[in-house]
Amino acid sequence: MTTTASPTGPTATTTGTTTVPVEVEEAVRAVARRARVAARALARADRATKDSALHAMADALVAGAQEVVAANAVDLERGRAAGTSAGLLDRLALTPERIEAIAGALRDLAALPDPVGEVVRGSTLPNGLRLRQVRVPLGVVGMIYEARPNVTVDAAGLALKSGNAAILRGGTAASGSNTVIVRVLGEALESVGLPADCVQSIDEHGRPGAVALMHARGLVDLLVPRGGADLIRTVVAEATVPVVETGTGNCHLYVDAGADPSMALPILMNSKTQRVGVCNAVETLLVHADVAETFLPSALEALSGADVVVHGDERTARSAPDGVHVVPATDEDWATEYLSLDIAVRVVPDLDAAVEHIRAWSSGHTEAIVTGDLRAADRFVAEVDSAAVIVNASTRFTDGGQFGLGAEIGISTQKMHARGPMGLPELTTTQWVVHGDGHVRG
Amino acid sequence: MTTTASPTGPTATTTGTTTVPVEVEEAVRAVARRARVAARALARADRATKDSALHAMADALVAGAQEVVAANAVDLERGRAAGTSAGLLDRLALTPERIEAIAGALRDLAALPDPVGEVVRGSTLPNGLRLRQVRVPLGVVGMIYEARPNVTVDAAGLALKSGNAAILRGGTAASGSNTVIVRVLGEALESVGLPADCVQSIDEHGRPGAVALMHARGLVDLLVPRGGADLIRTVVAEATVPVVETGTGNCHLYVDAGADPSMALPILMNSKTQRVGVCNAVETLLVHADVAETFLPSALEALSGADVVVHGDERTARSAPDGVHVVPATDEDWATEYLSLDIAVRVVPDLDAAVEHIRAWSSGHTEAIVTGDLRAADRFVAEVDSAAVIVNASTRFTDGGQFGLGAEIGISTQKMHARGPMGLPELTTTQWVVHGDGHVRG
Known part of the structure; x- marks a missing residue:
């Protein structure tokens, strides 16, 4: 100072x-x-x-x-x-x-x-x-x-x-x-x-x-x-005082090879559009190349039908059905928490590439996978380093109320002290209380 | 930067x-x-x-x-x-x-x-x-x-x-x-x-x-x-990276009115002299005025006999038996973690004054009370805001090994993330893992 x-x-x-x-x-x-x-x-x-x-x-x-x-x-x-x-x-x-x-x-x-x-x-x-x-x-x-x-x-x-x-x-x-x-x-x-x-x-x-x-x-x-x-x-x-950062959510949804489109699509739409300006809304969709042809066209159509602007890589643009416009995505799209009716979409060759993308661009809030493959689910959970990792459900569930924890003051994206929804226990510290009867250390 | x-x-x-x-x-x-x-x-x-x-x-x-x-x-x-x-x-x-x-x-x-x-x-x-x-x-x-x-x-x-x-x-x-x-x-x-x-x-x-x-x-x-x-x-x-501060211990021992001298003296000597250069050694002794005449003379004699230099307030100096020299204490003594064969000693009118002294000068590591009065013990525990509060035992017990927690990387004196002995669990964070079956938020 x-x-x-x-x-x-x-x-x-x-x-x-x-x-x-x-x-x-x-x-x-x-x-x-x-x-x-x-x-x-x-x-x-x-x-x-x-x-x-x-x-x-x-x-x-x-x-x-x-x-x-x-x-x-x-x-x-x-x-x-x-x-x-x-x-x-x-x-x-x-x-x-x-x-x-x-x-x-x-x-x-x-x-x-x-x-x-x-x-x-x-x-x-x-x-x-x-x-x-x-x-x-x-x-x-x-x-x-x-x-x-x-x-x-x-x-x-x-x-x-x-x-x-x-x-x-x-x-x-x-x-x-x-x-x-x-x-x-x-x-x-x-x-x-x-x-x-x-x-x-x-x-x-x-x-x-x-x-x-x-x-x-x-x-x-x-x-x-x-x-x-x-x-x-x-x-x-x-800041020279202790801080817990909250509320930055560049969240990802990864649709794995062999994911059931009838599960993936509702999860995608709920994660993106159920409420737009919130930190647990999805901002980037990653799609395994194996389902790019089967899942992406209907997904892009549904997003477009819900007035969501799609910012996609080249492969995504190629999968777009007639009438769906795909804005070319840049690194800025991968980095952006839109908080709006926009989504970035990328086709990835495998789960490893999805994890790498998430590690490179995520803010560490919430990432979800849709998959029927148990091993893929376990690997995603083990390798994604975010406050919440969700298998086969909407990212919108990362919330103190939804988790049954009661009210929250925010969602921490840091690893120290509190991670994820920050409720009443996270607003406390602990104290060690020791009772003896004349004890001394030998 | x-x-x-x-x-x-x-x-x-x-x-x-x-x-x-x-x-x-x-x-x-x-x-x-x-x-x-x-x-x-x-x-x-x-x-x-x-x-x-x-x-x-x-x-x-x-x-x-x-x-x-x-x-x-x-x-x-x-x-x-x-x-x-x-x-x-x-x-x-x-x-x-x-x-x-x-x-x-x-x-x-x-x-x-x-x-x-x-x-x-x-x-x-x-x-x-x-x-x-x-x-x-x-x-x-x-x-x-x-x-x-x-x-x-x-x-x-x-x-x-x-x-x-x-x-x-x-x-x-x-x-x-x-x-x-x-x-x-x-x-x-x-x-x-x-x-x-x-x-x-x-x-x-x-x-x-x-x-x-x-x-x-x-x-x-x-x-x-x-x-x-x-x-x-x-x-x-x-630091711009997350930090846990460890190891600053300006620890206090408070001897309450009516404390049993035969319990207080061994706790004092163990807290001060069992090992000197450590963060859980006592640096300041606070004595209730009611026991200044009964406890202090023998305490000062024992400290002096163990080559501990006493830095005391005026009342302490008056209680010193012949042959025990008391160096006049200043605010610097209350603030100092000696890590040596020195101790600051102050006579306080009551428990409130002891708590105020501790709140003003402690580094928030460990404070102990010697008392036979249940209500005084409870009040001391409730009002002292330190990582460890000890009733009727040596301050030297604040230690991961002594607490049965295993090895520790240090003793945290901050309130965030870890407080007190910092062992293996304190070197981790948590992650929320959620499994659904196509769940979306309504």
Whole structure:
């Protein structure tokens, strides 16, 4: 970290590549220090207290819906004036019905088991020492995410249930909505005797505030960035706090030799089109050469019929039926997480080539194989190095809710700490607790 | 990362604060790329193959003991000429007997269960999808450590057993010994059909090589630095690869009101003097004011009798019996991990003050309480935020071997991924494996 001096003292600090005004760095550190104090109270709270806080938060959001919607209307109006796309405006928009649903998610969280206090391992050692490894909260969790006010509530709820104080930085376009939501949640926390500082927003400090949060080493125990490649790059360059990266999904579906087309086609269409802008949607289809002639024409026709633009290699183009246009694919297509009605398609000579393609281009989120060959399935699972590997099912299943794990804060594509859907246990750490009776080491 | 251009191309890259020559950066990346290839072969190896590799490595070390000892003699001679302390020379020294012991540790590793393939969680979902979370190797693990050739073997063995390729950077003072050891281990690996590149050293590239390893994002899956505060600072500033910090232990022992002196004294002496230069030795003693008069005089006398220098606050100095000198303690004493026959001593008014002192100064490794009061024990465990919290036993028990977990690569003081003794399971990640029968999401 370098500090820029001036006659009146330092004015800005730089870590990595971004310069943050000193007053922002200080304001965010003050927020984090308050969060640490709140986190100690929260760590001592029992499950009943945390669950009643979640219900109070849900009730308060519903009671304050009118105020939240009014603030959201201002955000929406500003977004419209700035030419924000319809899709982004839809993700930003809140209605009384959506607020009911968001509140319902908080009540669902209350029904989930408390991860804190779970004994992960334990034994009595030969010398009589009693040993337990117990889940405890991390402390202070930071979240950086897009302009989606529902994520503000989800993140606050997940952090609370796992005993952590939350510092939230949503997209600037939602800052009006988020400010009201965080105030309402804080009042609800106080109503059950927990500090309002358990949930704080740093939206007012904009992008420099987000970078200051990345620098708050020693004050922030975990930072979860949710967003595009730009955000991830900034976090890698800037963050001195521990990070779990989430949500980059360049997912692949491989249709093996001898795959049953009547299984492969529904899996392909579901993986690509069931929902488009999500990290577990398929972005590249790999097809074994042996089924290129039998499977590809109908697959390309179905994709085209669902308005999916096909970016294919030469062999794919040759397999396209009349009327289906194939855009020539380049390396950029293999690398791209479209998040849109686009798919890259490549014909590969064998399973090894499919695995090589995936190892070269995947973001390590989810890869699926359709095959009837047990050995091919086992080899695919063993050799693909991604958070989730799926045999004969849609990539869309990689999701905390679908896996039966409850709500998730994101899907981790890294190998450390958490991999795949990141729910309540992944928001904790463990502590070794040892009980003796005067034991000393010989 | 910035690149310094020259007429003949870039000559050095800088990430963070250290400049690394381009040829070193490239050489280390080449090592890491070879490690990635080796890691794929190793990930597929079954337990029998890995265990026979460990036995082959043990046999080869014993067979090559003469050559290893000869290389070590050169390292020792250079160390002596450079004025290296007797303690460091002892940690550097290898004898045929020590090599036998190191080989024995490899054979012990072979007897431990294989973490790879362990099913951590699993279920069949209501829709029939079969779900498993399975331990898999991380891939490539880097280790940076001191001039201790036994750690070279330990780290290679732990990485191998957990299915990871290892890139090792030992202290420069041991580079001669390490070079021979790594060659011997590589030959043993090849003798059982595994790539020699599973274990590589980058010692020849010195400190710049270590920094290049910290920069090898995308090639190194985990970096474990073992060393002093300087190394940790460098890693925090430089590392773009995932890191688990280990081995900083500013550990505390708190003697509560009403603690039985006949239990407290042996725990104190064992925690401080059973072995001095280790991370789980006690560095600060906190004493409840109520037992300052009954416990402290005998404790100070015993410490002094064991040649331990006491750095105490004013109240401690007043409690010292005749003939026991108390050096006035400053904040630096509270912050210091002595790793020597020194101890900081402070009298505190109550348990809350003890917890506050620990929260302010501890490195988060191990803290112990001696008490007969159940409520005090529970509060200490609940409020101290360290990797291990011990009631009525020596801090020296925080150790993978003592915990019955087998060999450890270090003791993590961070909250992410691994906390406390870091053994074979902590050198793995998990993968979600899903089996369906044409399942699509509704």
